[in-house]
Structures are given as C-alpha cells and as structure tokens.
Amino acid sequence: MSAQSVNATTAGKVRAMPADLQGDLSNQARVERAMQSFAMDYGAMTALRLESCIHCGMCADACHFYIATEDPQYTPILKVEPFKQAYKRESGPFALFFKLFGLKQRVSAAELENWQHLLFDSCNMCGRCSIICPMGIDVAALIEQARRAMFDAGLAPAELYAKARHQQQTGQPESSSEPYLEMLKAIGREFHVEIPMDKSKADVMLCVPRTDIEHYPKAVAALARVMQHLGVECTFRSEGLVAENYGYYAGGRDWQRRISLRLIEQALACHAKVLVVPECGHAYTALRWEAAELYGKPLPFRVLHVTEYLAEQLEAGRLKLHKAGNGEVTFHDPCQLARKGGVMNAPRQLMQALGLDLHELENSKAFSFCCGGGGGVLDIKRAAPLRYRTMESKLREVDDTGAGTFLTSCSDCRATFDDAKAHFNWDKSTHSLLEMVADNLG
C-alpha cells in the first residue's frame, strides 16, 4: 500500500522530499481528493485564518523546527501554503479574480508530496506558532486540517497510516507479543495491584497509553494503584483499552472517529461519569476536545486528564500525599495538555502537594517547547535526524534548571526524551508524575 517516491524536481517553494503514498491514484485524483477534503472542513474559522495572514513570518520565530535549523521552509504558515493557495484560487470571495489574473496557480500533486515532509515530519502540531501570531491565527488548527486532506489524498507517512489502520481495525496501533489485555493483567501481577477490568458499572472508566503498556508498565500500575487508593469504582474495558488515537496523528478523520467511538461506547456501556485520560497528551486532545464533534453530540460524561482528576481529588481532600523527598525537579508541559488543552495548574498542584521544589524550564506552560516527538513525529523514522536537532535546545533547557529529577505527564513525551537520552547519551531520565504520586500515597 505504501510506496516511496522521490520527486525529480522542486515543486513550489520547498525542497523535494521523499513522500509515502497510499492507494493507486492519479496525480489529478490526489489533488482533487486533498482539496475536497480540505473543503469539507471549510467554515468561517478556516476562511478567517486563511484570509488574515499578513506574511509577517513571526510564526517561524516560535517554531522549534525553524529555530533549530534556520531553514525558512519550516515556517509554520508555509506548511499550509498549498491549501491557502487552493482556497484563494477556488473558494475564497475573490477566487474568480485570482484565477482570472493568474495570481494563484493550481496546486500540483508534486507540491502536495513535498508538503508531506512539512506537514508531518516537521510539525508536532504543538501550537506554539498559534501563540505568537499577531493576527491571532491558530496555525496548528490549519495544519491539523491540512493533515486530514493529505490523508484523504493518500499522502500520509507510512508509519502513521499503518498504525492508524491497525488501530481502527483492532483497537491496537500495532501487533504485540500478546494482546494488551493479557499484558495489563501481567502488569497487575508484577506490581501487585488489582487491574479492574470490564466491570458493568463504574464511576470512572480508565484507559491506558500503549506506550505505557509496552515501555512503562509501572505507570500503568501507578494508575491502578492511585485509583484503588481513592476507593473509586473504576474499570478498564477490554474493548477500549488504548488511549492513543493514531487516526488523529495520521489525519484520518473517519479512523479518528472510529477509534474515539470505541472508548466512548465503552464509557457509555459502564455508565461512567468520568473518562480519565492517562498520561498521554494527544489522547487528551482527541478525547477532550475533538471526540464530541466526531461523535456528533456532547459526551454524556466528563473527560479529564489524570492530573486534572487527581488535582480535583486533592482539592476535595480525598487524595493525601506524602512529601516525595525528590528535592529539586523540573517539569515538561506536554503541548497538547498545556498550550492546547489548558491543563497547566493541575500538575503543579500535585507537585506542590508532593513537596517538590519545582524549577521551571526557561520556556514553560504556554511557551513550552515541544518534546519533538508529538504529532506522531516520534513514529516517523525518516524524521528522526531532524527531530534530534530540534531537541538539543530542549535538553539544554532541562539541564540549565539544575534539577536532579525531570518529570512530565505524557508517555509519548517521556518516550521521546528517553529516545534522545540514548541518542545523545543524555544523563537524565524522564519520570512520570503519576508514578511519583503513586509512590507517595498518604
């Protein structure tokens, strides 16, 4: 299904890059599908965002891909240029004018192929560019929309496409040595904690990042242990275990919906009042902010990130914590939680309750730099060299705090930092805030 092709010439304004293709489509069909898909999401917001750009280039100054490379093709708003071009030529209020005077050229399939690198390999959809824009444009929202169009044109990176397809079919993004259900049970046995499974009624439904199941089993046990400590009626559901949503990464609108529905249906089946999203940033965006739109109506339960849930329990006096004794720590705000999701205080409340001496990163909360792996970039193999370049300054920021312990609340961020640890021989490990909470229950 996925073929490698390298464009012979440079199309448009960016360098020719290798692109993965899905489906046996003509160039014209790819372009038409991309534009039709982008048009599906057209609305006043998209139009306003596309019309408002003044080409000031300030978004480049917020983007870690540009800052690390000084390569102008990584300017965030340039990453949606083909769609901007097509909008102005085909759909905007003066489309006729632009077409008549040849001011906007027709977008070519070669351009779209080149843009795959820009929309996927070199964008974490972290939204830092949306914070700097003097016109207030949410550039990250445009990029998400463009990714959907690329997916519909059969132009998603092979890894993201394959994982999204696997997940929408089976519930797991990829095959595992044994089913995740069995792995969860094994984690329960290993860490001596009960893994509540398939209860028919529960106040809280839990799910888990597959990154934790495969790489950080202690974090899975921590989630179960904390919930047990709180005495909450909760359950995992074997038909809706995985928190991640590769449909969101790949831009597969229908697959994203199907993957979200799996969790929604399970939450409904167990009459959950709250769906707790574990330490996974993009799962939070997919479930908290996008699932209802794809479901077609408001969700009849609350969606909370685990740190939000625990901070609520802390405030209500139900969660008691010991002082952790880890001394000086620093914390990485996952973009999808903090900048794009508004979850900034909850982790800090927990750290305060743990008695930690938090040394903020130079860029934290709204201004936090992405770990570099978000938006599925960690999964795209060919993107690794560029990703490592973007990570160098982030690792320096962590070092500059002088803190001995580095925490975060997203397992994909954690995996990205641990990958960098191996690559750079970095002397720090990344720890889960949830694990620290579980280790210090009062």
Next chain:
Amino acid sequence: MELLEFARGPALKVALVVFCFGVLWRLVGTVLLRFHPHLSVPRNGFFKSFMLGLAVAGSRSWPYRRFIVRTGYGEALGYSYHIGLFLVILFFAPHVLFIKSLFGVSWATLPSSIVTIIAVVTFTLLLAVLFRRLAYSVLRKLSNFDDYFSWFVTTLVIVTGLMATAHFGARYETLMAWHILSFDLLLIWFPFGKLMHAFYIFPSRMINGYFLARKGAPS
C-alpha cells in the same frame, strides 16, 4: 477633463465604490460562512471566553516578552511605519480638508513641516520593510505578488505625496493628480490583497482567542 479633475472625480468615485463593495464582499464571504459546531464541554463558558477573546484582540498588539528578542526588530519596524502612515493620513491639513469635503468632518492638524518629516521617515521605513522582506529568507519564501504590490501601492502614495508637497518633478496640479490617482489605486487594490488585514485583524484575534479561551488554553 484635466487629469486632476479625473483623479478626484470619477476615478475616486470608482475607487471608493470598489473599496466599499470589495471590502464588504470579502468580509461577508469570509465571516458569513458556517461556523462548525463545537460540541465538547467548554472549560470556560461563553461570557468568559468572549471577554478573553476580546482581551486577545488587544493583547496580541504587544508581543510576549518571551518572543521579543526574535521578533522585536520586525515588530518595531512594522509599528513605526504604521504609526507614520496614520499620522500623515489623519493629521496633514490638506488631507483633513479633503476628508471634510467628502464626509463633512474635520479635526486638528499637525504643521506641514512636521508631517513632511514624518512622511520622509515613513518612506525610509517602508524601504527598510522592503529590504527586510527581500533579505530575510523566511519573508522572501513566504512573499508573493500581494506582498510586493501592497507595499508598492502604499509606498507610491507616500512618494507622490512628498513630491506634491515639495513641488518636485512636474506641475503642482499634475503631481496632485498622481498623488490622488495613487490613492485611488490603493483603494482599488485594498479589498483584494493583504491590506485587508486592517479589517481582519481584530475579528481574527478575537474569534481565535475565543476558541482558545473556550478550552481554557493560553491565548
């Protein structure tokens, strides 16, 4: 018909009509499109999100300190020539008289010599803006016909205005005609290109800000 009569007569009327209908058409064609429903439960209610959106309309006028080292020069340049343009357009006595003849309202003006100095500075800043667009790789890559033509029509009005003030290059009436014709051209181009940001800037900031505030996300 003399060129000057043409410039401030039929040409100006046509330009104003194109400007008004063009601006209206582009705004309506954008903002009257469907707003997709947002069904997720908001973190902030409508009123709070609306007020925060309003705040964004103002707050984005000033860069975050976090970014200012990288963006300060470009922003200072941008602000400076915008302020220069506003002062020249709104406080030069002949302009105020012209506005009075059109709309019947007038206000205090600045001395001509001051306005001339401001206009020269503004022209110099516009040259710096063009130089930056050509020299800075990010801007060069982003730029298209709209960016350069919008710069050209704006600068042309300033240049012809300075020539008319200095009585330089032709008869005063001819210079005035050029100045008014260049203004007519600016009005005609206005709705089609990026000059429209004058109308988009506050709704764009406010609406995008509203949706970020709805999520409780920093805006």
